[in-house]
Amino acid sequence: MKVLLRNPKREVDVPGPLRVSALLERLAVNRESVLVIKGDTLVTGDAVLADADTVEVRPVISGGA
Numbered sequence: 001m002k003v004l005l006r007n008p009k010r011e012v013d014v015p016g017p018l019r020v021s022a023l024l025e026r027l028a029v030n031r032e033s034v035l036v037i038k039g040d041t042l043v044t045g046d047a048v049l050a051d052a053d054t055v056e057v058r059p060v061i062s063g064g065a
Helices: 020-026
Strands: 002-005 010-013 034-038 041-043 054-059
Touching: 020 034, 020 054
Parallel strands: 002 054
Antiparallel strands: 002 010, 034 041, 034 054
């Protein structure tokens, strides 16, 4: 699968199928600090990603007044 990572911006290929939690572990990314998006859908840690999928891993940003 194609994984688009932000901060720093990069693209990596990872063989699937793979659960989101296993993908993040393989990439050494803290699950609590990112959102994983497939298409227009936010996916959970137990979702299974196929080899043909493209996902984006975005850092969680908080803010407010």
